[in-house]
Amino acid sequence: MEKILLRNIDAPDSHTLAGHRSRGGYRALEKVLREMTPEKLIDEVKASGLRGRGGAGFPTGMKWGFVPKDNPKPKYVVCNADESEPGTFKDRLLIEKDPHAIVEGTIIAAYAIRSHTAFIYIRGEMFYGAQVLERAIDEAAAAGYLGKNILGSGYDIDLILHRGAGAYICGEETGLLSSLEGGKGWPKLKPPFPATHGLFGSPTVVNNVETLAALPWIIEQGAARYAAIGTEKSKGTKLFSVSGHIKKPGVYEVDMGYPFKKFLEEDCGGVANGRKLKGVIPGGASMPVLRAEELDGITMDYESFQAAGTLLGSGGVIVMDESTCMVRAAWNIARFFAHESCGQCSPCREGCHWMEKIFNRIEHGAGRAGDLEMILSISGNIGGNTICPFGDAASWPAAAFIKKFRSEFDEHIAAGKCTIH
Amino acid sequence: MLPVLYLAQREFGYIGPEVMDYVAEIMDVPVARVYGVVTFYTMFNMKPIGRHHIQVCRTLPCALAGSERITAAIKEKLKIDVGETTPDGRFTLTEVECLASCGTAPMMQVNDDYYENLTEKNVGEILDRLK
Numbered sequence: 343m344e345k346i347l348l349r350n351i352d353a354p355d356s357h358t359l360a361g362h363r364s365r366g367g368y369r370a371l372e373k374v375l376r377e378m379t380p381e382k383l384i385d386e387v388k389a390s391g392l393r394g395r396g397g398a399g400f401p402t403g404m405k406w407g408f409v410p411k412d413n414p415k416p417k418y419v420v421c422n423a424d425e426s427e428p429g430t431f432k433d434r435l436l437i438e439k440d441p442h443a444i445v446e447g448t449i450i451a452a453y454a455i456r457s458h459t460a461f462i463y464i465r466g467e468m469f470y471g472a473q474v475l476e477r478a479i480d481e482a483a484a485a486g487y488l489g490k491n492i493l494g495s496g497y498d499i500d501l502i503l504h505r506g507a508g509a510y511i512c513g514e515e516t517g518l519l520s521s522l523e524g525g526k527g528w529p530k531l532k533p534p535f536p537a538t539h540g541l542f543g544s545p546t547v548v549n550n551v552e553t554l555a556a557l558p559w560i561i562e563q564g565a566a567r568y569a570a571i572g573t574e575k576s577k578g579t580k581l582f583s584v585s586g587h588i589k590k591p592g593v594y595e596v597d598m599g600y601p602f603k604k605f606l607e608e609d610c611g612g613v614a615n616g617r618k619l620k621g622v623i624p625g626g627a628s629m630p631v632l633r634a635e636e637l638d639g640i641t642m643d644y645e646s647f648q649a650a651g652t653l654l655g656s657g658g659v660i661v662m663d664e665s666t667c668m669v670r671a672a673w674n675i676a677r678f679f680a681h682e683s684c685g686q687c688s689p690c691r692e693g694c695h696w697m698e699k700i701f702n703r704i705e706h707g708a709g710r711a712g713d714l715e716m717i718l719s720i721s722g723n724i725g726g727n728t729i730c731p732f733g734d735a736a737s738w739p740a741a742a743f744i745k746k747f748r749s750e751f752d753e754h755i756a757a758g759k760c761t762i763h
Numbered sequence: 764m765l766p767v768l769y770l771a772q773r774e775f776g777y778i779g780p781e782v783m784d785y786v787a788e789i790m791d792v793p794v795a796r797v798y799g800v801v802t803f804y805t806m807f808n809m810k811p812i813g814r815h816h817i818q819v820c821r822t823l824p825c826a827l828a829g830s831e832r833i834t835a836a837i838k839e840k841l842k843i844d845v846g847e848t849t850p851d852g853r854f855t856l857t858e859v860e861c862l863a864s865c866g867t868a869p870m871m872q873v874n875d876d877y878y879e880n881l882t883e884k885n886v887g888e889i890l891d892r893l894k
Contacts (some may be wrong), residue, residue, distance in 0.1 A: 428822045428861040466765075466806045467862050469875035507765050508805030510860065524764030524804040525796070585824035585865035592866045627823060627861075658865070660824055674823045678860050684803075 344571070346559045346579050347552060348595045354534065358483040359475055362442035368487055370558035371446050374453055375495040378561075382517050383454045387557070390565035391577030396422055396513070396550030397626065397656045399644050405548055410456040415544040417457040421448045423464040423551045424473070424506050424513040426656040428627035429658030429676060432581035433551035434594045437464065437471040441478035441554065447554030449487065449499055449560065458498050463518050466507040470473070488599055505568050505686035510682035515548040516732045517684065528686050529730035548703035552581055571599030576643035580654070586661035589614045606661065617663040621746065625655025627675050628735030630742030631668075651741075667762035671744035673701035679736035687728040693720045694736050701740070709755035714744050764800055768807055769835065777808040805859065813848045813855035816894045818872045821858040823864035833869045834858060836883040854890070860876060 355361030362368070374383055388403030409417060421444060425433040436444060444462070450461045462479075464472050477500050481720055482488045490498045503520055511517040512527040519541050521527040540546020556578065569577045574657045576598035582605075583601040585591050589611030594603060606612065606622070612756045613619050619634040630638075630652040640650050647654045662671060680698035700713050728734075744751055753761045767786055768778060775782050778801050787794035802805045808816075819825075819834045834856075838844060841854055848855040864870040867879035871886070878889055 370808075376876050425863045426861060429824050431863040431865050434863045465863070466804070467872060472876070505765065505769070506804070507768070508859075509803060521765070524800070526799055583866060585868060586827045623823075660827070660865070662827065666827065670826075671823060674821075674826050678822050681860055754867060 343579070343595070343597045343600075346568075347440075347555055347581055347597050348593070349559075350443065351435065352358075352428065354567075355480070356439050357441055359442060359478070360447075360638075362440070365559070366562065367442050367483075368441070368446055371449055371487060372493060373561055374450055375493055375497060378456050380456055383561075386565045387454070387560065388565075390560045390568040391572070391575075391749075392553065392556060392560060392568065393554075393576070393644070395552035395580065395657075397427065399654065402553055402672070405537065406451070406454045408535065409545045409547060410538060410731075411456070411526065413538070413545050416459060417455050418541045418544060418546040419448060419452040419455065419457045419460040420515075420518065420541065420548045421460070421462040421548060421551060421554055422513065422515065422518060422548050423462050423468075423475075424443050425468075425551070426465055426497050426510040426513045427655075427656045427658055428584060428675070429585055429623060429660040430626050431583045431585075431657040433655065434468060434471060434741040435449070435581075435593045436551055436555050437468065438474050441475045441618065442482065443555040443558055444475070444551055445478050445482050445487070445501065447557040448501060448549075449482075449492075449494070449548060450527055450557045451549055451554055452499050453497060455545070457547075458500065460499060460501045461522060461541075462501065462503050463522055464503065464505055465512070466505045472503060472505055475564070479503060490757070509684070510678075511732060511739035513759075514732060517547065517730065518548060522642055524683070529732070531729050533595065540582040548717060573641070573643045573645065575645050576654075579640065580657055582657040584659045584661065587614050587617065587663035587666070588612070588661040589721045596642055598643040599644045601648075602642050603637045605635070605642060607661075610661075613661065613663050615663070617665060619661070620664045620666050621668065623658070623660040623662075623739070625653050625656035625661065627678060627739060629653045629655040630738050631671075631746055633746050644675060656753050665762075667759065667760055668743055668747040669701065670755050670762070671703045672740060673698070674703045675743075676701045676736075677738050679732075683732065683736070689724045689727045689732045690736060697740050704751060704754050705760055707754075707759040709751075709758070713755060714748070714751055715743075716746060764792075764797075765804075768797075768801060777811050779809060790811035799809050806824060810847075815854050815890075817854055817856045817872050818859040818862075819856070819889075820860070820862050820864065820868070820870050822861035822865075824861070824869040825870060826831075830869040832883055833886055834890065835880050836886055837890070840887055853894075 363437040516530040517527040536546040680694040721741040723739040
C-alpha cells in the first residue's frame with residue numbers, strides 16, 4: 343500500500359519547511375497557482391472522490407462547489423484541527439509531524455473558493471501541536487507561500503492559527519464557527535449551511551486536517567491516481583487510529599476497502615496478552631460497537647461499515663478484549679457525552695445525563711428492572727431531535743452496547759453488582 | 764474572545780469575577796457574555812490552581828489501559844482527591860476527557876505537556892521531577 347498521508351512523517355526534519363520542500367512540498371501549490379483556475383481545481387478534487395475525513399464523509403469538491411461565487415462578502419476556509427473524538431489521534435500526528443502538508447492543503451482549499459483569509463482551529467490542549475503549526479505558518483509566510491501576491495500569482499491569502507479552550511463540541515463545524523466568533527461553541531441550525539452562512543455570516547468551508555493534508559498529493563499525482571485506490575464509493579487512503587487491547591496501537595494508513603479483520607490481526611498484531619476479542623468500536627466513540635463475530639467480511643470503507651450497522655466515522659478503532667466489562671465501557675462513553683453536551687437542546691442536555699446516571703447505577707449494583715428499556719427510550723428520543731449530530735453521537739453507542747451485549751447488562755441488574763470485575 | 768481570556772489567565776493565574784469584569788470592559792461586551800464563555804470551556808480556571816495542573820485522561824481508550832489505577836496512584840502519592848490541590852500549592856489533580864493520545868494510553872497532561880505510556884511506577888517519578 344502506498345503511503346500518501348504518512349509519506350513524510352518518519353523523516354527527522356518532516357516538520358520543517360526545508361524538509362517538506364526537499365520531498366516535493368509546495369510543488370502542488372505552485373502547480374495550482376500556475377496552471378489551474380479555481381473551477382478546474384474543484385473539478386479535480388471532485389474527480390479524486392475525496393470525502394471529508396472528519397467523520398461525516400461528505401465529498402470535499404462538492405462542499406467547495408456550494409460556495410457562491412457572486413457573494414460580495416469575504417469567504418473563509420477553516421481547517422478543523424479540534425480532534426477530540428475518543429479513540430482518534432491521527433490529526434495530532436499530522437499536525438506534529440507534517441504541518442506544512444496541512445498549511446499547503448489549507449492554501450489550496452482557500453484558492454478553490456477564492457478566500458483570502460483562512461484559519462486553523464486547533465484544540466487548546468494540543469499546545470505542542472500549536473507551536474509546531476505556528477512555526478510552519480511563519481516559515482511559509484517568510485518563503486512567500488502566505489501573504490500578498492503569493493509566488494507572484496496575484497493571489498492573497500492569510501492563515502491564522504486559533505486555539506480552542508477545551509470543548510468537544512467545537513469539532514462540530516458550526517460549533518467550531520461559533521467558538522471562532524468568540525462565543526460558546528454552540529452549534530447552529532442547518533440550513534443555512536456554512537457554505538453560504540458560515541463564519542461571521544459569510545460563506546465558509548470547514549475541512550478536517552486529514553482531508554486538507556491529502557490535497558497536495560492529489561494535485562501533484564492527479565485525481566485519477568487517487569481515485570484508482572479504494573472502492574467505488576470510498577476513494578484513496580484513510581488514517582485509522584488504533585487503541586485499546588491491541589498489540590500494536592498507533593496510526594495506520596490503509597487503502598480504503600482493506601479487510602478489517604486482517605488489519606486487526608496482522609497489521610496491528612491482534613489482541614494483546616493472548617486474550618480473545620470481545621468487541622470493536624470502528625469509528626470513534628460516537629459509532630455503534632461491533633461484536634467480535636460481526637467483523638467477518640467487513641472492509642474498511644464507508645459503505646462496508648454502514649452495511650454492518652455502524653459507521654467509519656473518524657477511523658478511531660477501539661479494541662476491547664474478553665476481560666472488558668461492557669457495562670462499564672458503555673457508562674464511560676455515556677459519561678463522556680454527558681460531560682460534553684453543550685446544553686443547547688433539551689433532549690441532549692437532559693438525556694445524556696440520564697443515560698450516564700442509569701449506566702452508572704447498573705455498573706455499581708443499583709440497576710433496576712426496566713432500566714435498559716429506559717435507556718433505549720431516552721436514546722431514541724435524543725437521536726434526530728437535536729440541532730447538531732452530537733445527539734446521534736451520544737445516542738447510538740448507548741443503544742448499540744445494550745443491543746449487542748444485552749445479557750451482560752441483564753446479569754448486572756439481576757446480580758446487583760458488576761459481574762465481570 | 765478566547766485569545767484574550769488566555770492572556771488574562773496567563774497574567775492573573777485564573778479568571779475570577781474581577782478578571783471577567785475587566786475582560787468585559789476592554790472587549791466592550793456584557794460581563795454575562797464573558798461569564799458564559801469562561802464557564803463553557805474546560806481550560807479556563809475560575810479558581811486558583813496548583814503550579815502543576817495534573818489532568819489524567821479518563822475516557823474509554825485510557826480506561827481500557829488502566830487510567831483508573833494511574834489516578835489512584837497519584838491520589839495516594841499526593842494525598843489529595845480528584846478536584847483538590849495539595850496544601851503547598853504544588854499540584855492540582857483533575858480528570859479530563861479524551862486528549863487524542865489513545866495509542867499511548869494511559870496518559871496525562873501537566874500544564875502544557877503530555878506524558879504518555881504511564882505506569883503506576885513512572886507516574887510517581889514524573890511527579891517527583893515537577894518542583
